[in-house]
Amino acid sequence: GEDVEQSLFLSVREGDSSVINCTYTDSSSTYLYWYKQEPGAGLQLLTYIFSNMDMKQDQRLTVLLNKKDKHLSLRIADTQTGDSAIYFCAEMRGSYIPTFGRGTSLIVHP
Amino acid sequence: DTGVSQDPRHKITKRGQNVTFRCDPISEHNRLYWYRQTLGQGPEFLTYFQNEAQLEKSRLLSDRFSAERPKGSFSTLEIQRTEQGDSAMYLCASSAPGQGYYEQYFGPGTRLTVT
Numbered sequence: 001g002e003d004v005e006q007s008l009f010l011s012v013r014e015g016d017s018s019v020i021n022c023t024y025t026d027s028s029s030t031y032l033y034w035y036k037q038e039p040g041a042g043l044q045l046l047t048y049i050f051s052n053m054d055m056k057q058d059q060r061l062t063v064l065l066n067k068k069d070k071h072l073s074l075r076i077a078d079t080q081t082g083d084s085a086i087y088f089c090a091e092m093r094g095s096y097i098p099t100f101g102r103g104t105s106l107i108v109h110p
Numbered sequence: 111d112t113g114v115s116q117d118p119r120h121k122i123t124k125r126g127q128n129v130t131f132r133c134d135p136i137s138e139h140n141r142l143y144w145y146r147q148t149l150g151q152g153p154e155f156l157t158y159f160q161n162e163a164q165l166e167k168s169r170l171l172s173d174r175f176s177a178e179r180p181k182g183s184f185s186t187l188e189i190q191r192t193e194q195g196d197s198a199m200y201l202c203a204s205s206a207p208g209q210g211y212y213e214q215y216f217g218p219g220t221r222l223t224v225t
Contacts, residue, residue, distance in 0.1 A: 048212065
């Protein structure tokens with residue numbers, strides 16, 4: 001199966017919170033990442049969390065890590081139409097090479 | 111800081127032709143990575159360099175693919191005898207030792223279409 005799994009789609013209304021979930025398989029993962037990709041563009045590093053942390057907050061973004069369940073989530077507060085994009089979860093092990101999920105397409109309705 | 115740049119942004123080629131892509135990393139970043147991304151998938155690692163040295167290659171990198179970074183700055187990725195299955199977005203990323211190499215910054219990608 002996939003090393004990193006994400007649901008493919010999420011639809012929210014503007015102003016609501018979005019929560020994008022990810023599960024990974026390797027308990028030795030050191031860093032876990034969230035990247036954003038807009039149509040036709042490369043990936044933008046949004047945030048990442050070290051495996052010894054449970055939570056990281058950065059302005060509208062909150063990352064939660066549950067190591068026991070190997071579950072990572074990204075919460076976007078006050079979601080805007082400009083947040084519409086594909087969000088990739090990735091895990092990094094010792095080789096400094098991240099393994100990416102298939103991405104979650106976030107659609108924000110006005 | 112100008113970010114990672116890639117050239118060309120789009121390339122259309124006929125099957126069997128050779129193509130070459132270029133990546134310019136962020137100036138102080140000594141690691142450079144190549145990824146391939148197909149529709150509906152996340153990026154898949156191809157290879158990476160530390161300075162001039164190519165340190166790791168994925169099994170995805172067939173014999174038709176070759177990458178170089180001759181002076182430890184820009185890198186080129188060449189695909190020989192292109193096949194329709196090579197159609198994808200080719201992404202380059204770079205990272206720096208000062209950040210423990212944990213932060214990779216991506217370029218805009220080169221979209222290859224093989225007809």
